[in-house]
Amino acid sequence: MKFYNWDGSKLQLENQPLVPIITHEEMDSSILEVIGKIKDDAVYKDLFKKAFGDENITPDRIFKSIAQFEYTLISANSKYDKVKRNEVSFTASELQGYQTFQQKCASCHAGELFTDQSFRNIGFPINKDTNEAGRGRVTGIPSDFMSFRIPTLRNIEYTAPYGSFGQFADLESVINYFDNGVLDAGNLDPIFKNNGKRIPLTEEEKNNLIAFMKTLSDSEFLEN
Numbered sequence: 001m002k003f004y005n006w007d008g009s010k011l012q013l014e015n016q017p018l019v020p021i022i023t024h025e026e027m028d029s030s031i032l033e034v035i036g037k038i039k040d041d042a043v044y045k046d047l048f049k050k051a052f053g054d055e056n057i058t059p060d061r062i063f064k065s066i067a068q069f070e071y072t073l074i075s076a077n078s079k080y081d082k083v084k085r086n087e088v089s090f091t092a093s094e095l096q097g098y099q100t101f102q103q104k105c106a107s108c109h110a111g112e113l114f115t116d117q118s119f120r121n122i123g124f125p126i127n128k129d130t131n132e133a134g135r136g137r138v139t140g141i142p143s144d145f146m147s148f149r150i151p152t153l154r155n156i157e158y159t160a161p162y163g164s165f166g167q168f169a170d171l172e173s174v175i176n177y178f179d180n181g182v183l184d185a186g187n188l189d190p191i192f193k194n195n196g197k198r199i200p201l202t203e204e205e206k207n208n209l210i211a212f213m214k215t216l217s218d219s220e221f222l223e224n
Contacts, residue, residue: 002117006148006164009138017066018059031059075154079215090215097212100205107191114153114216120189121147123182123197127165134164143187157217171213175206 004010005019020026021034035057038044045055052061082088090098101109110116119135126132126146136145148164162168168177178199182192192198201209 003149007135007138008149013070014063014067017063075218075221077220078218093208093211094215097208100209101212104199108150109153115150119147119149121185121187123188123192124163125167153213154216157214171210
């Protein structure tokens with residue numbers, strides 16, 4: 001990934017772990033509190049000595065350690081990957097879903113990560129209880145307001161709820177929202193702006209599209 005967090009506020013994975021630690025929706029803590037919890041733990045002291053040469057537990061070492069673990073999290077053995085390696089075949093429904101995906105989704109969810117890593121306003125419902133501003137919070141540019149990084153679709157079956165603050169409980173809800181029409185905005189992505197603010201889909205296309213997206217699930221990765 002080129003950016004981390006939905007607004008792309010972090011450019012290096014080593015800088016990202018602080019965010020869940022301090023964010024009130026997640027740990028609502030501080031790095032000093034984290035250090036206080038583990039600094040006298042003999043197991044951690046031994047691990048830090050093995051990794052860094054001494055037992056000193058610092059914020060930088062914690063962030064580097066978490067990032068190094070995260071670098072090992074590689075998912076590349078889904079059914080989709082196996083199809084690409086000619087090991088198995090899509091079902092008829094999955095294949096039709098893949099074709100619909102290529103026609104109506106792949107311009108944003110591109111490449112093997114299934115994201116072009118761009119920031120776009122796609123007209124999702126806005127969280128009125130926060131000062132959420134999307135990419136605009138980072139750049140200060142009005143045209144970036146409520147634009148969020150396009151998410152990867154790998155293992156999407158298991159990452160509900162969906163949306164910048166969990167607006168949608170399941171994949172069906174997301175796809176139905178696209179079909180019914182999204183919120184308008186001055187910087188609404190042209191894919192929606194130029195097409196009646198929606199991605200029209202038949203019920204059969206929706207079912208097949210979800211069937212395809214489930215082929216991006218890597219059960220071996222999830223078990224580990």
